[in-house]
Every structure is written in structure tokens, then in C-alpha cells.
Amino acid sequence: MSASRAPDTDDGPPPFLGSWRNLYIAVLSLLAFIMIAVYVFSRAFS
Amino acid sequence: MSTPDWIVLGTTLLVITLYGVYRGRGSTSVRSFLLADRSLGWGTVALSIMATQASAITFTSTPGQAYVDGMRFLQFYFGLPLAMVLLSATAVPKFHRLGVYSAYEYLERRFDPKMRLLGTGLFLLSRGLATGMTIYAPSLVLSVMLGLDVRWTSMLIGGIVIIVTATGGVKAVNHTHVLQLAIIMTGMLAAGVVLLMLLPPEVSVGDALSLAGAAGKLNTIDFSFDLENRYTLWTGLIGGMFVALAYFGTDQSQVQRYLTGKSVTQSRLALLFNGVAKVPMQFFMLLLGVLVYVFFLFAEPPLFFNPTAAAEARSGIHGESFRALESRYHDAVAERKAAAEAFVAARDAGATEPAGVARRLLMRTEQTVERLREEAGVIVSAGAAPNDSADTNYIFLSFVLTYLPVGLVGLVFACIFAASLSSSSGELSALATISIVDVYRRFLRPRESETHYMHASRFFMAAWGIYGIAFAQYASRLGSLIEAVNILGSLFYGTMLGIFLLAFYGKKVGGTATLVGALCGEAVVISCFLWTQIAWLWYNVIGCAVVVTVALFWTLAVQRQRPDVHAEQ
Missing domain, CATH: 1.10.8 (Helicase, Ruva Protein; domain 3)
Incomplete structure (x- = not known):
């Protein structure tokens, strides 16, 4: 059993949206959209 | 449960076990046993992450919680995507580049051995106790609903987990997580579709949601800032983010999942997928509970959903009071049903004023029903074990057993077993990894052969599983200590x-x-x-x-x- 695994240097861009920054913004935008959608949904039926 | 349901349940459990053993074959080194040779793609890792955090209680208590308390619990998950982004940007590349087996190994590299020991000790204490609960809690619910002894259900769950983890290691765990999550999602989606079909023909989906809204069950967002309120937008965004940061960034049961990713990119994508999928998934689970509530507006629900505790209360020293309560409950539920029918008729006719009147009547009768259920809970807790005083975990399964068609009942119970297996196996593999890497190899036997550590890894996987089963055998005797165990981890x-x-x-x-x-x-x-x-x-x-x-x-x-x-x- 080795003391630790081989270091991983892979830090390339994500397979979509070009950069990690764009992907993070997309995830956070989706969260904002979901929160607004959920709020609108509950208001519509309350 | 009917024979076809038992066949569906048994077949599903057998398939999960065989699939786990099959996918775990070839784990001949410690690296493959504990880290799946860092060979997994982001899809497998992402589903494994989701399966580990989704315990059986998640799938029994979440719909039950929505039935009782509405959908405000959803806000707890709003901080999770924020945490996923932060961890993807920080923790994932750090853990990967240092090539660590465990999160606490990193603490020694960064600080000193005592910090590694502290992290390891806190994890083993909290997660070790929680693992017992992860097996015991669903075993108890399943034993009550299936009429089996809790010792058998806990041995079944623990036994399968031991077979899968001890033979195939983390690779088997992660691959079975994918299968388990697929079974869970299929079962829950099918239950949701059938639930909609079981609503009275005059009640459309729009009517059902309006009824839920009128009864205050669609309370998804609360903008108030109250430190004593568990579920507000701010508690969810800030408190929920910190919980998620701690759970996914420092708890080995999650860190181990994304350490198996074949690169930083794959691990990051797995975490981000979890960030994207978790809130909609919880929304669906809570909506399922709300629809169960709407269903029970038209079909009389039991006063107390835990059948064993209710039977004990009925025949106990407060039996007369309980039976009187059931009679009053029957009348209140009938009144509530009449109000719900009037609301639907008025809504469909476009009559605003009668709809408003019916809505107010529905709210009033709902308050009466809730008060009677609270009184029932007091009677039950006076005569039964403390763990039986709440029936939230039994609401969804009670609906499943009573109203779902043959075959689907077995599938939903298979979902609950699968969820229990997935969270238990994730925790078990993490506990074994910490035991071998951060304690055994680091402090007790630092210079042994690969074969020795491989055998030790299998031993620790099995030992933690046996401990979990043993905990479940005696958990019912621990009484209020169980609650303390739950709180301890947090x-x-x-x-x-x-x-x-x-x-x-x-x-x-x-x-x-x-x-x-x-x-x-x-x-x-x-x-x-x-x-x-x-x-x-x-x-x-x-x-x-x-x-x-x-x-x-x-x-x-x-x-x-x-x-x-x-x-x-």
C-alpha cells in the first residue's frame, strides 16, 4: 500500500461552456431560476 | 404485502447484491479496493454521491414531512449548489493533487499528526454512531410496515452491505449506488404517477395543487429572518451551505466518493451535477408528500400512521381516550372532505366567493384534524417507546401499503431497502478506509505488505458492518439515547x-x-x-x-x- 496515490495534475476546462467559471455561473444561475420558479409555483396555487 | 410484492422485493435485493459482487471483482490492491483505482467517470461518481446522502429515511420521512409541515423543508437544500461550486473550485483540486486516500490524511500533510488524529476521531465518533442509526432507523420502519422483527430487517440490510463492501470495496459500492438510485427513482416516479391516477376523477392536478395551497402545504419560501426558525430562505442559503460544505468537504463518506473520479474534471463535474439535481429531486419528493396529503383529503387516513404504536395505544391504559379521539377524528376528516369537495366544485365553476368560503372551511377543519393528531401523538408517547411518538416516517409507506397496486408496493419497498443499502455502504466504506489508512496503517502497523493491508481493509469493512447490525439489535433499548446520537453528529x-x-x-x-x-x-x-x-x-x-x-x-x-x-x- 503506497503512502499516497499518484498526484493528479489534470485541471483542464470542462467539456462544456468553455471554462469552469462559466460552468459555476451556470449552476448558480440555475439555482436562482429554480428558487424563482418554486416561489412562482407556490404563489400560483396558494 | 402480497406474494408478487415479496417476489419483486426479493428479486431486487438479489440483483443488487449480485451486481455489487460482479462489479467489484478485480479489486486486488488496496488502491482499487479503497479508491476504485481512480477510474470512475463523473456520472457514476455523481450518482454515488447522491445515493450516499439519500438514506432510506430521506425517502420515508421527506414525503411524510411535506404531509405534516408542507414544502418549507425544500429551503434547506438551497445552500447545497453554492457549496458544490465552492468545493469544486477549492477542495477537489487540493485533495486530488495531493493524492490522499482520506480527507484527514490531508490534515497531517498540512498541519501535524495530532490534527489528523482529531479529524479521524471526530469522524469515527460521529459517523460510527450514525452508521448504526442508518441501519436501525429504516429497519425499524420496514419491520413495522412489513410485520417483520427489526432484527431480521437490520440483518438483511447489514448482511447485503457487508457482502457488497467486503468483497468488492469502493468500486462495488459506487457501481451499486448507480443501480440503487435508478431503482429508487423508478419506484418513486411510478408511485407519483399512480398517486395522481388515484385522485378522484373530478380532481384535476390543478385542483390538487390548489387544495394543497389552500391548506398551506405549498409554503416553499419564507423570507423572514429568524434564528430560531429552521426553514427560511436565509437559513437554507447560509446554514444549508455550511452544512453542505462540511458534509461534502470534510466527511469521508462523501470525500471518498469524489476521490474515485479519474480526474479533477470528473470529480468536479460529479459535484456540480449533484448541485444541479438535488433541489429538483427534493422538490419532487416533497411534492409527492403534498399529493399524498391531497389524496387523504378524499380518503380517510389513520389517526396515527404507525400501526403498531396505534394498536398499542388503543389497547393500552389510555385506550378509551384514544378510541374517543379516533371517533372525533373520523367526524373531523369527513367535514374536511366536504370542504375539499366544495372547494373543488367552486373552483371548477369559477365561483370565486364560494371557493373562498370553502377554502376558509378547509383551513378550519384542517386545524381541527391537526390538533387531534397532536393529541393522538401525546397519548401514543405516554404509553409507548419515545421513538414511536412521531409517525412522519410511516405516512408515505402507509399510503403505499394500503392504496398502491400489487407489484408497485414491492417496488417501493425495494426503493426503501435500496436507499438504506446505498447510504449504509457509503458510510461503511468510509469508516473502513479511515480505520485502515488513518489509524491502522498510520499509527499501529505502518510497514506491512500490500496483501496484509488488503486483508485488513476487508476485515474493517466487515467489522463496521457487524457493528452496525449489532447496534440495530440493541437500539430499541437505548430509548432517548438514540436522539442524542442523532444530535451528536450535527x-x-x-x-x-x-x-x-x-x-x-x-x-x-x-x-x-x-x-x-x-x-x-x-x-x-x-x-x-x-x-x-x-x-x-x-x-x-x-x-x-x-x-x-x-x-x-x-x-x-x-x-x-x-x-x-x-x-x-
Whole structure:
């Protein structure tokens, strides 16, 4: 059993949206959209 | 449960076991056994992450919670995507580049052996106790609903987990997680579709949601800022983010999942997928509970959903009161049904004023029904074990057993078993990894052969599983200690997060300063727990803030006294 695994240097861009920054913004935008959608949904039926 | 349902349940469990053994074959080195040779793609890792956090209780209590309390629990998950983004940007590349087996191995590299020991000790204490509960809690619910002895259900869950983890290691665990999550999602979606079909023909989906809204069950967002309120938008975004940061960033049961990714990119994508999928998934589970509530507006639900506890209350010393309560409940539910029917008829006719009248009547009768259920809970808790005083975990399964068609009942129970297996196996593999890497190899037997560590890894996997089963055998005798066990885990997360934040970003902060900060942080969190009404989600924020602040001040103070010393203290 080795003391630790081989270091991983892979830090390339994500397979979509070009950069990690764009992907993070997309995830956070989706969260904002979901929160607004959920709020609108509950208001519509309350 | 009918014979076809037992066949569906048994076949599903057999398939999960065989699939786990099959996918885990070839784990001949410790690296493959504990880290799946870092060979997994982001899809497998993402589903494994989701399966580990989704315990059986998630799938039984979440719909039950929505039935009782509405959908406000959803807000708890709003902080999770924020945490996923932060961890993808920080923790994932750090853990990967250092090539560690465990999160606590990183603490020794960054600080010193005592910090590794502290992290390991806190994890083994909290997660070790929680693992017993992860097996016991669903075993209890399943035993009550299926009429089996809790010893058999816990042995079934624990036995399968031991077979899968001890034979195939983490690779088997992660691959079976994918299968288990697929079974869970299929079962829950099918239950949701059938539930909609079981609503009365005159009740459309729009009517059902309007009824839920009228009864106050669609309370998804609460903008108020109240430290004592567990579920508000702010508690969810801030407190929920800290919980998720601690759970996914410092808890080995999750860290181990994304360490199996074949690259930083794959692990990051897995976490981000979890961030994207988790909130909609919880929304669906809560909506399922709300629809069960709407269904029971038109079909009389039991006064108390735990059938065993209700039977004991009916025949116990308060039996007469309980039966009288059931009679009053029957009348109140009938009145509520009439109000619901009037509301639907008025809504469909477009009659605004009658709809408003029916809505107010529905709210009033709902309050009566809730009050009667609370009274029933008091009677049940007076005569039964403390764990039987709440019936939230039994609501969804009671609906499933009574109203779902043959075959689907077995599938939903298979979902619950699968969820129990997935969370237990994730925790078990993490406990075994910590035991072997951070304790056995590091402090007890540091210079043994690969074969020796391989055997030891299998031994620890099995040993933790046996411990979980043993815990479940005696858990019913622990009474209120069970609640203490549940609370215990939540008291350490803030401190652990503070330690890791200092490790990542406090470049001048050393081990001793972090240790002092951790002790202070834990003392403050325990004080909050004992002497304040602050909602537990805030403990993580408070604990983390105290650890970081004290450690920084300690470092500054030492530097002023001894300018030549920096990172050492």
C-alpha cells in the first residue's frame, strides 16, 4: 500500500461552456431560476 | 404485502447484491479496493454521491414531512449548489493533487499528526454512531410496515452491505449506488404517477395543487429572518451551505466518493451535477408528500400512521381516550372532505366567493384534524417507546401499503431497502478506509505488505458492518439515547469545516492554533445546543466562525511574542 496515490495534475476546462467559471455561473444561475420558479409555483396555487 | 410484492422485493435485493459482487471483482490492491483505482467517470461518481446522502429515511420521512409541515423543508437544500461550486473550485483540486486516500490524511500533510488524529476521531465518533442509526432507523420502519422483527430487517440490510463492501470495496459500492438510485427513482416516479391516477376523477392536478395551497402545504419560501426558525430562505442559503460544505468537504463518506473520479474534471463535474439535481429531486419528493396529503383529503387516513404504536395505544391504559379521539377524528376528516369537495366544485365553476368560503372551511377543519393528531401523538408517547411518538416516517409507506397496486408496493419497498443499502455502504466504506489508512496503517502497523493491508481493509469493512447490525439489535433499548446520537453528529460539522478552511486558506496558521480554535469552536457549539434556542443549522456557521477566528488570533498573538515563528504555531 503506497503512502499516497499518484498526484493528479489534470485541471483542464470542462467539456462544456468553455471554462469552469462559466460552468459555476451556470449552476448558480440555475439555482436562482429554480428558487424563482418554486416561489412562482407556490404563489400560483396558494 | 402480497406474494408478487415479496417476489419483486426479493428479486431486487438479489440483483443488487449480485451486481455489487460482479462489479467489484478485480479489486486486488488496496488502491482499487479503497479508491476504485481512480477510474470512475463523473456520472457514476455523481450518482454515488447522491445515493450516499439519500438514506432510506430521506425517502420515508421527506414525503411524510411535506404531509405534516408542507414544502418549507425544500429551503434547506438551497445552500447545497453554492457549496458544490465552492468545493469544486477549492477542495477537489487540493485533495486530488495531493493524492490522499482520506480527507484527514490531508490534515497531517498540512498541519501535524495530532490534527489528523482529531479529524479521524471526530469522524469515527460521529459517523460510527450514525452508521448504526442508518441501519436501525429504516429497519425499524420496514419491520413495522412489513410485520417483520427489526432484527431480521437490520440483518438483511447489514448482511447485503457487508457482502457488497467486503468483497468488492469502493468500486462495488459506487457501481451499486448507480443501480440503487435508478431503482429508487423508478419506484418513486411510478408511485407519483399512480398517486395522481388515484385522485378522484373530478380532481384535476390543478385542483390538487390548489387544495394543497389552500391548506398551506405549498409554503416553499419564507423570507423572514429568524434564528430560531429552521426553514427560511436565509437559513437554507447560509446554514444549508455550511452544512453542505462540511458534509461534502470534510466527511469521508462523501470525500471518498469524489476521490474515485479519474480526474479533477470528473470529480468536479460529479459535484456540480449533484448541485444541479438535488433541489429538483427534493422538490419532487416533497411534492409527492403534498399529493399524498391531497389524496387523504378524499380518503380517510389513520389517526396515527404507525400501526403498531396505534394498536398499542388503543389497547393500552389510555385506550378509551384514544378510541374517543379516533371517533372525533373520523367526524373531523369527513367535514374536511366536504370542504375539499366544495372547494373543488367552486373552483371548477369559477365561483370565486364560494371557493373562498370553502377554502376558509378547509383551513378550519384542517386545524381541527391537526390538533387531534397532536393529541393522538401525546397519548401514543405516554404509553409507548419515545421513538414511536412521531409517525412522519410511516405516512408515505402507509399510503403505499394500503392504496398502491400489487407489484408497485414491492417496488417501493425495494426503493426503501435500496436507499438504506446505498447510504449504509457509503458510510461503511468510509469508516473502513479511515480505520485502515488513518489509524491502522498510520499509527499501529505502518510497514506491512500490500496483501496484509488488503486483508485488513476487508476485515474493517466487515467489522463496521457487524457493528452496525449489532447496534440495530440493541437500539430499541437505548430509548432517548438514540436522539442524542442523532444530535451528536450535527455538533461536530462546524468545527470540522473550520479546521479544513484553515488548512486550505490559513497559510500562516499551524496545528496548535487550529487545535485551540477547534476546542473553542466545539465548546461554543455545545453551549449553543445546551443553552440557546438557535436552530441547529446555524451551529455549523457559528462553530466554523469561532474556529477560524480563534486560530487566527492565536497565530497573531504567537507571532507577536516570537516573530521568528510563523507556521509552526
